[in-house]
Amino acid sequence: xxxxxxxxxxxxxxxxxxxxxxxxxxxxxxxIHQYRGNLEVRHLKTAGPLPFLWDRWQLxxxxxxxxxxxxxxxxxxxxxxFMLDLKGRRTAAARAVARLLRDLGHDAPILVCGRHWPSxxxxxxxxxVLPVLSARNRGELRRLLSRLEDGSRVHGVxxxxxxxxxxxxxxxxxxxxxxxxxxVNDLESLDRMRDLGVTGIISxxxxxxxxxxxxxxxxxxxxxxx
Numbered sequence: 228x229x230x231x232x233x234x235x236x237x238x239x240x241x242x243x244x245x246x247x248x249x250x251x252x253x254x255x256x257x258x259i260h261q262y263r264g265n266l267e268v269r270h271l272k273t274a275g276p277l278p279f280l281w282d283r284w285q286l287x288x289x290x291x292x293x294x295x296x297x298x299x300x301x302x303x304x305x306x307x308x309f310m311l312d313l314k315g316r317r318t319a320a321a322r323a324v325a326r327l328l329r330d331l332g333h334d335a336p337i338l339v340c341g342r343h344w345p346s347x348x349x350x351x352x353x354x355x356v357l358p359v360l361s362a363r364n365r366g367e368l369r370r371l372l373s374r375l376e377d378g379s380r381v382h383g384v385x386x387x388x389x390x391x392x393x394x395x396x397x398x399x400x401x402x403x404x405x406x407x408x409x410x411v412n413d414l415e416s417l418d419r420m421r422d423l424g425v426t427g428i429i430s431x432x433x434x435x436x437x438x439x440x441x442x443x444x445x446x447x448x449x450x451x452x453x
Contacts, residue, residue, distance in 0.1 A: 231427035232439045235410055238309060239268050240294060241302050248305040252436055254338060256310040256429065259296060261320035266296040266327060296324065300333055310338035310359070313346045321346040325353050340385050342367065344374070347381075357382035359407065365390060375402040383407060385429065388420060396424045411435060 231254060237247035238257025247255045260267045300309075313320055321339075328337070333355070340359035341347045351358035358381045362368040368390050375381070383405030386395075391408055399406045407427030411417050417435055420428060430436050 229443060230421065230425070230439055231405065231407070232436045233310065233407065233427055233429040234436060235429045235431045238299060238307075241299070244299065244302065244307065246433070247436075248307060250433055250436055251440055254308045254310050254427075256312060256340075257296075257299065258312045258314055259320060259324065260314045261317075261323055265293075266320065266323055268294045268296050268299050297327060297331065300331060306335070308336060308338065310340055312361075313339065313341035313343065313350070315346075316343045318343075318346045318349050321350040325350055328353060328355070338382070348379075351381070359383040359385050359405070361385040362390065363387050368395070372398065372402075375399070383427070385409060385427075388416060391420070391423055391425070393423050400424065400426070414438060 232252045233254040233256055234243070234247035234250070234252045235256050236258065237243040237252070238255045244255055257268045260269060296311075303309075311324065313324070324339075327333075336355050336357055338357045338359055339347055339350045340361050342361045342363060344360050347358045347360060350356050360371055360374070360379075360381050360383075362371045362384065364387075368386060371384060371386075372395075375384075381403060383403050384399055385407040386399070388408045388411060396406055405427050406425045407429055408420055408425050409429035411420055411428045411430045412432045412435060414435065417428060417430075417439065428435070428439055430439075
C-alpha cells in the first residue's frame, strides 16, 4: 500500500509550496480563510479590531502582506494537487472558493477538507472537488462515523492521530477511499500510523515526508518491461 505524503500547511506560503514540490509530496495542504471578501491562505487567525494575527505562541502584524488563494493557484508550476482546509463555521468561504475555481477554470482535482462539514459538502458540488471530512475530537469522530454509515458519500476523512486505533481505521476504510491523519511529525508516529492502516500521512516535517517517499518501491526506468 502506498501512503499519500501530504505536506501540512505547506501551501500557506509560496516558499512552502516550492519546498514541498521539490520534495515530491503527493498533496500540498493550505488553510483557507475568508476575510473582508478575500480568500486568504494562512493558518494565523484574526483578532477582531486588534492589529495582529495569532495562533497560540505566534503573533504577526495584521498589516503584513497576505497570500490569496488566487495568487497561490496562479503561482503553481508543478501541477500540484492541493488540499484546501476551510476554516470557520460559515459556508460563505466555500461559495467563494467555488466561484474562484470556476473563474480561473481550475478543473484539476482538488481536495477540500474541514471540520465544518456543510462547507465541505457544499463545495463538493463542483465536479473536480474531492470532499474530505475532518474530526479533531471524539465527539466529532462519533458523528463522522454515524454520518458515513448513514450513507454520506465523501472521498476521504482526516482524523487526528490521537483518535485512531486499528479498529477505527478499519471501520473508516470500509466507508471511504482515503483515511488521512495529522499531525505525524516524527518517525515513531509514522510507524504507528502505518501499522494502523491509514492511507494518508499529513506532516509538518520534511524529514518524515522524505522518509515516507523514500520507502516507495523504485518504479524503474520509464518504458521498461516486466
